[in-house]
Amino acid sequence: MIIHLVWVWAGTILLVGGCLWALWRGEAAERWGGGILLVAFGLTIVAQILQPKQVYDGIGIIMVDVAELIVLIILSLWSRRIWTLFMAAFQLNTIISHFAVHLSSHVDMYTQITAVGLWGGYAVSLALIAGMWNLERQRCKTRP
Secondary structure, eight states, X not given: OHHHHHHHHHHHHHHHHHHHHHHHHOOHHHHXXXXXXXXXXXXXXXXXXXXXXXXXSOHHHHHHHHHHHHHHHHHHHHHOOHHHHHHHHHHHXXXXXXXXXXXXXXXXXXXXXXXXXXXXXXIHHHHHHHHHHHHHHHHXXXXX
């Protein structure tokens, strides 16, 4: 129970903190990335509230993740930055993880939840934070 609580809240703090940092100090690509993640996070919460209680992985959550992937691919093509490519790749892993339970009998619901949280939460957030870290390093190099 405690591990689950730490897993969820640490991921939420990482995501929101990274997005706020990107919106505050980022350039256009970082701000778009942070905005995309925050909007997708909010829409995922709405989709979870609207889906039936006995369903973990409803079509609404999958639709939000697919839309996020499409927008992240567009961001990656527009910005031409490596961290955006990683964000899109991690988001693709998230979508594949949604269907892991149906593709293999060895994958249970808890494995799927962990994979979706890892790829769609931690990995995507860390890719944005890596982009911000790189931007801040570049700023430090150009300062006199």
